[in-house]
Amino acid sequence: MSALIEFDSVCKYYQMGDTVVKAADHISMKIEKGEFVAIVGQSGSGKSTCMNIIGCLDVPTSGTYKLNGRDVGSMDKNELAEIRNELLGFIFQQYNLLPKLSLLENVELPLVYAGLSRSEQHQRAKEALEQVGLGNKLDNKPSQLSGGQQQRASIARALVGRPAVILADEPTGALDSHTGREVLGILQKLHKQGNTVVLITHDNSIAVQAERIIRLEDGRIVYDGDSHAPEAVVQPNYIPQEEEETEQEGSV
Ligand SMILES: Nc1ncnc2c1ncn2[C@@H]1O[C@H](COP(=O)(O)OP(=O)(O)OP(=O)(O)O)[C@@H](O)[C@H]1O
Numbered sequence: 001m002s003a004l005i006e007f008d009s010v011c012k013y014y015q016m017g018d019t020v021v022k023a024a025d026h027i028s029m030k031i032e033k034g035e036f037v038a039i040v041g042q043s044g045s046g047k048s049t050c051m052n053i054i055g056c057l058d059v060p061t062s063g064t065y066k067l068n069g070r071d072v073g074s075m076d077k078n079e080l081a082e083i084r085n086e087l088l089g090f091i092f093q094q095y096n097l098l099p100k101l102s103l104l105e106n107v108e109l110p111l112v113y114a115g116l117s118r119s120e121q122h123q124r125a126k127e128a129l130e131q132v133g134l135g136n137k138l139d140n141k142p143s144q145l146s147g148g149q150q151q152r153a154s155i156a157r158a159l160v161g162r163p164a165v166i167l168a169d170e171p172t173g174a175l176d177s178h179t180g181r182e183v184l185g186i187l188q189k190l191h192k193q194g195n196t197v198v199l200i201t202h203d204n205s206i207a208v209q210a211e212r213i214i215r216l217e218d219g220r221i222v223y224d225g226d227s228h229a230p231e232a233v234v235q236p237n238y239i240p241q242e243e244e245e246t247e248q249e250g251s252v
């Protein structure tokens, strides 16, 4: 069985005059179904580059990216759009809700091509909005909601097509810390229900809410592991202590 997301030596290079910018530099990693992973790193470290590749919005310069066992690098524009619709749900910092449509209509939009009847589309969109606690706002316009509520609606829109992966790029970036935690709580709930969540953030306090952290620096992975390990949240210029204190057995 292949992983849901699999990067094998993925590179994304940009030629800028005489220099080559290595936005992704031989990145290899796997994300399995049901994981909650945060991709972190400073500005310019390659987070959006990875997100765009994972999200089939861009393809690697070299290396292979397989989504659900399918090689994305060899796909044309139409195939990329198709696999995106089929397997991915996106959440961005800006909620990108259409202002003239009600929440229900906004959330129904991704289902237009799903081959469902109108009443099924309705039902699914309603359920998705209920899942994020907006079951009582179906007929409201986005402008009648708070920022946190709009972001929850955009989560419902990402969910409604039952994607294999929920991809969130700085989903709390435009929210105050309390509302941000609320939105994060919804992502955690979705993960507990079995969804695969990939979260991009530059904020360590957000990243530690995931199970696993992948930290990027200059287009390379410098940490990949448990989000609770101390080295998961250190800054790139951190120099590790030479020696850890030796634990005495039975001294607890
Ligand atoms: N289209 C492009 N052309 C040239 N260089 C690019 C392009 N896109 C990204 N880069 C460069 O690739 C590197 C990684 O950029 P990326 O957008 O992935 O960083 P990021 O981690 O998302 O940063 P931020 O936190 O600021 O969003 C940067 O040095 C950036 O300047």
Ligand SMILES: [Mg+2]
Binding pocket: 047, 048, 049
């Ligand atoms: Mg970015």
